[in-house]
Amino acid sequence: MTAAKSPDALSPAEALKREAAARALDYVRSGMKLGLGTGSTAKHFVDLLAQRVAQGLEVVGVPTSEATRAQAESLGVPLATLDEHPVLDLVIDGADEIGPDFSLIKGGGGALLREKIVATAAQQMIVIADASKKVARLGTFPLPIEVVDFGVAAIRRSIDKAARAAGCQGLLTLRRRPDGHVFVTDQGHLILDAAYLSISDPATLAARLSEVPGVVEHGLFINLASRVILAGADGVTVLDRA
Structure with missing residues (x-):
C-alpha cells in the first residue's frame, strides 16, 4: 500500500482540494457502489476513501481512468467494472469549471469519456473542487x-x-504530453482543446458537438451534477442544484 502525502506537506491549493474531498466522504455509506473520478482533487478523495476502507468501510469503486484504477488498487480500495455494476449509487469527481447551473467543463486530465459514462450510470454525482473552479x-x-x-x-x-x-x-x-508526444486517452483517442473563452449556452454547444462525426465525447457535463462541494478561504460550502 502506497502512503498518502501528509496533509501538512500540501500546498494551500492542494489543501483546499483535500478539504472538499474530505467533506464528500460524509455522503459515502457502507455498501455503496462508487464511481471514482480522475484528476488532482479526485486523487485526494481516493486517498481519504482508502483510509476509511482500512478502518472497515465496505464499498466497491468503479474507476474512471487507468490512473485512478492504479491508485485505488495500490491503496487497497476494492474495485469492479461498470459491466459488473452498471448502476452506481454515487460518483465523486472534480471539475475544471463549474457554472451557475452546475454545468461543468471536465476533461483536463484526459478522462472525459469514461468520466461521463460513469457519471451517467450513477444515481447522484457530487463534484468536489476548490472555490476558484466556480x-x-x-x-x-x-x-x-x-x-x-x-x-x-x-x-x-x-x-x-x-x-x-x-x-x-x-x-x-491538439493536446500533447509534456514530452511533446501526442496525448492519447485510455480509449486510444485524441483530444482537441477548444479555447472558446466564453460559452453562453453550454447545452446548445454540447448538442452541436455531439452531432459532429468523429467526435467521441466532449467535456461539457450538462444536468449531471446534483451537489457541489467547494473549499475556500472561508471554509467548505455545499451547494445543491435546485
Missing part, C-alpha cells in the same frame, strides 16, 4: 473534445462550424 460563465478553461485519430483536419473544420452555430469561436489545439 465561475459565472464557462469557457475560460479550454474545452476538451475527444476525437478519433482519422481525418482530424476534417473533424476540426466540422467542430469549428458546430461551435460557430452555438455562438462560440476559438482556437483548437
Whole structure:
C-alpha cells in the first residue's frame, strides 16, 4: 500500500482540494457502489476513501481512468467494472469549471469519456473542487473534445462550424504530453482543446458537438451534477442544484 502525502506537506491549493474531498466522504455509506473520478482533487478523495476502507468501510469503486484504477488498487480500495455494476449509487469527481447551473467543463486530465459514462450510470454525482473552479460563465478553461485519430483536419473544420452555430469561436489545439508526444486517452483517442473563452449556452454547444462525426465525447457535463462541494478561504460550502 502506497502512503498518502501528509496533509501538512500540501500546498494551500492542494489543501483546499483535500478539504472538499474530505467533506464528500460524509455522503459515502457502507455498501455503496462508487464511481471514482480522475484528476488532482479526485486523487485526494481516493486517498481519504482508502483510509476509511482500512478502518472497515465496505464499498466497491468503479474507476474512471487507468490512473485512478492504479491508485485505488495500490491503496487497497476494492474495485469492479461498470459491466459488473452498471448502476452506481454515487460518483465523486472534480471539475475544471463549474457554472451557475452546475454545468461543468471536465476533461483536463484526459478522462472525459469514461468520466461521463460513469457519471451517467450513477444515481447522484457530487463534484468536489476548490472555490476558484466556480465561475459565472464557462469557457475560460479550454474545452476538451475527444476525437478519433482519422481525418482530424476534417473533424476540426466540422467542430469549428458546430461551435460557430452555438455562438462560440476559438482556437483548437491538439493536446500533447509534456514530452511533446501526442496525448492519447485510455480509449486510444485524441483530444482537441477548444479555447472558446466564453460559452453562453453550454447545452446548445454540447448538442452541436455531439452531432459532429468523429467526435467521441466532449467535456461539457450538462444536468449531471446534483451537489457541489467547494473549499475556500472561508471554509467548505455545499451547494445543491435546485
